[in-house]
Amino acid sequence: MTGRRKFLKEAIVTGTAAVLAKPGASAAQTAADKAPAVERPHAALAAAETLAPSLDEAPAADSAHIGNPGSDFMVDLLRIAGIDYVAAMPGSTFRGIHESIVNYAGDTRPQLIVCTHEEASAAIAHGYAKVAGKPMACLVHSTVGLQHASMAIYNAWCDRVPMMVLAGNIADATKRRPGVEWYHTAQDLGALVRDYTKWDDYPVSLQHYAESFMRAYTMSVTPPMEPVLIVADTELQEQPIADPRDMRVPPLREATPPVGSPDALAAAASLLCGAKAPVIVADRAVRTQDAMDTLVQIAQALNAPVIDLLGRMNFPTNHYLNHSSHQARLLAQADVILALEVADVWGLTATVPDTISRPSKPRAKGDTQVISISTAYLYGKSNMQDAERYFAATLPIAGDAQASLPGLLRAVLAAMTPAQRSAAAAREQPLKLAFEKMRNDAREAATRAWDGSPISTARLCQEVWNVIRHDDWAMVSPPNPISMWPQRLWDFTKTWQFIGSGGGYGVGYGAPAAVGAALAHRDAGRIAVNIQTDGDLMVLPGALWTAAHHRLPLLTVMHNNRAWHQETMHIQRMASRRDRHPERGVIGTVLHDPPIDYAAMARSMGMWAEGPISEPADLGPALARAMEQVKSGKPALVDVLTQPR
Structure with missing residues (x-):
């Protein structure tokens, strides 16, 4: 067995050509055989369109084997x-x-x-x-x-x-x-x-x-x-x-990602350097820490505020240029917007309010120039409408934003004149003051209903932060249902600390995606944290069993408002428009008759669980007990009865 495992490891790591036929060992596996022999690979791992140099004969087959x-x-x-x-x-x-x-x-x-x-x-x-x-x-x-x-x-x-x-x-x-x-x-x-x-x-x-x-x-x-x-x-x-x-196996060779052309990046740098109120908007742009660090350098060179739309973890939340909470004001003032893999570029300059006639309304000035760096220009399908409304950017650049960032940084540093550097430097102190006010306002807002029951989403998020902040942690759930409190209160500084949004917003994504993310974080030695909505979990509750079965260090904290709350608001809005009964908007949109015991559900699937918790003073100690389980390499769930948002 040792020899085979050594062979397998070397073959996969080094690309050594291997024989196509298995050895003749039995494939039988008993219940007591916890670690069955790994048979040697029979693919020609080395060169494209070449045969393995030596081949064993395949074992004979008969009518039964x-x-x-x-x-x-x-x-x-x-x-x-x-x-x-x-x-x-x-x-x-x-x-x-x-x-x-x-x-x-x-x-x-x-x-x-x-x-x-x-x-x-x-x-x-x-x-x-x-x-x-x-x-x-x-x-x-x-x-x-x-x-x-x-x-x-x-x-x-x-x-x-x-x-x-x-x-x-x-x-x-x-x-x-x-x-x-x-x-x-x-x-x-x-x-x-x-x-x-x-x-x-x-x-x-x-x-x-x-x-x-x-x-x-x-x-x-x-x-x-x-x-x-x-x-x-x-x-x-x-x-x-x-x-x-x-049998021939082509070699695995990943393609170099598409990059914006030097001329296009130079044109983008010229627009950004000459702007009086540049704004950077990032959506699904950053995949690695190096890319985040490069984006920070670009933002600092320009002293341009950054709006992180959270398709990925694009920008540190504790950096003075992260002004995500000021999105509406910044877009209204911007003269140049740099959009990095933004799914909805049209939505940066205009919007459609949820009113009866749904008229389009501007968000930006009419002469705002938009630079869009995106791979969305490189493909498209028409049936599913995920492409969003068409927008003709001032400077559309077809390329991968992450791969294009180093070239853009070089172009910005080369293009900036002394006068432009001075103008950018003048923006630094006002942006720092605005950032500190934004963070202080968030902390102040979080204290409202601090001792309320059910527990406020701000307190839930802050109590979670208190028990994870000194560990190697990562948030593996979207923040939208909890009023973005983690991004407003926590210090996210690494790309792996946030999984990003869920793509198509399909209910049922959250729990299993958190399990998949926890699997990757476990391999990296990190603890995953999932603030889980109740309606989403009920679509695929079996994900809890998968987490328990594979012993994933995942802390799941239920945001249990006992409703599909967004849908409640939709029905109430319809009723108000029609002068009917908005209070009846809870019919068909709530989950409290009977209430669901998520802690009992989790325990039935082999997971440590506690709750439901409705008193704020009980939350911190319960989370600490759950973290003891997670640090021992097991998943844990704390069911928390919460305010709607």
């Missing part, structure tokens, strides 16, 4: 791509890959992350990728599994997140057993999600599968990053490789 199945080869491709985890709820159309993961790969690199719903599988992969910086795979069971997963795939599409979706299917109608296998098969499975995947394919041979897999992976991780789909036919999974000598 299969030697050298194609699914082992499919698992090797996951290894080559560096995919450490595969999320799945079991399904018969990918049983070959499932078995290869747990026996051939020994349930390690990749490891199976056990899920209770396909939507959770995809959402876990979504959350993981945003923290790990690389894709995770999810397996889905043909028609029914892919339809279950489709909402989470759509969220990842809207969020520009890479993901490898592998779907089982049975193409050959003569090989389908009567009944269920016909219901669970499609002629064109990819059509179900083609409007919100970057690429899909249905390979008809293992050679085809290898090339499609490498193409799909490369496309998924090249900005604009998106989910991709490969259909793994059951025949390819379950039948033996006909002749290992025929």
Whole structure:
């Protein structure tokens, strides 16, 4: 076993060519066998379009046994791509890959992350990728599994997140057993999600599968990053490789991200340096700490306030140039706006209020110049309307914002005249004073209803901050339902400390995405914190079981306002417009008859839990007890009865 593990490690790390045929060891695994042997990979790991230099003969197959199945080869491709985890709820159309993961790969690199719903599988992969910086795979069971997963795939599409979706299917109608296998098969499975995947394919041979897999992976991780789909036919999974000598594996070579041209970046720098009131707006721009540091340097050189739209963790919250809470005022005053991977550029200069006629209203001055650096110019699909309203930027730059930041910094430093440096320096002190006032105002606002019951969202967030602030922590949930209090009160200084928003705003994203993010944070030695809304958890509560099963250090704190509160407000608004009964807006939008015991739910799934807590004085001690569990490497949940927002 030691020799094989050493071989596997060296083969994957160094790219050493390996034989295509498995050794003849038995694949049997007993319950007592906690760490089964990892069999050596049979993919030609080294060169594109070249054969492995020496090949063993494949074990013979007979009518009852299969030697050298194609699914082992499919698992090797996951290894080559560096995919450490595969999320799945079991399904018969990918049983070959499932078995290869747990026996051939020994349930390690990749490891199976056990899920209770396909939507959770995809959402876990979504959350993981945003923290790990690389894709995770999810397996889905043909028609029914892919339809279950489709909402989470759509969220990842809207969020520009890479993901490898592998779907089982049975193409050959003569090989389908009567009944269920016909219901669970499609002629064109990819059509179900083609409007919100970057690429899909249905390979008809293992050679085809290898090339499609490498193409799909490369496309998924090249900005604009998106989910991709490969259909793994059951025949390819379950039948033996006909002749290992025929197999060729293209090398994995990631593409260089697209960068804004030097001339375009120089033009952008000229506009920014000449501006009297420049504003930087970042959405899904930053993926690494180096990129955040570069953005800080650009902002400081210009003394331009930054609005972080929180698609990612773009800018430190404790930096004097972070003026996210001043968005409306800054956009109204700006003469030049730099938009970095902003999903809705039109929305920076105008808005549509939720009134009866919905007239467009300006947010910016009519002569405001907008620079937009985005990969959105490099692709597009028309059916799903995630592209937002069209806006013709003054200077549109087609390129990855993160990859373009170093060039933009150089251009700004080169373009700035002494007079412009002096004008920028003059902005520093007023911006520092405005920043301090913004932070003090937030602290003052947080004290309102401090001792109220149910507990205010500001107090909930501050009590969470008190128990995590001295640890290596990361927030893995969106802040919108809690009035953005974490970003207003906590010090976020690293990109990994915040997962960003959820993409398509599909309810059910939060809990499983937090689990996926916690998986990546566990590998990095960090504690993940999830402030979880109640309505979202009820879509996929099985994510709690996955967290307990895999022993993820995840602190979940329920924002339990016992309602889909936003929908309550929508119905009340409709009733008010129609002069009816706004108080009846709670019908169909609340979760209190009967109330849901989330702590009991979590305990039933093997998670430590406490609550519901409604008295503010009890919250801090309960969170401290939960953190003891999390620091020991286990998930914990604290159910907190809260104010609506």
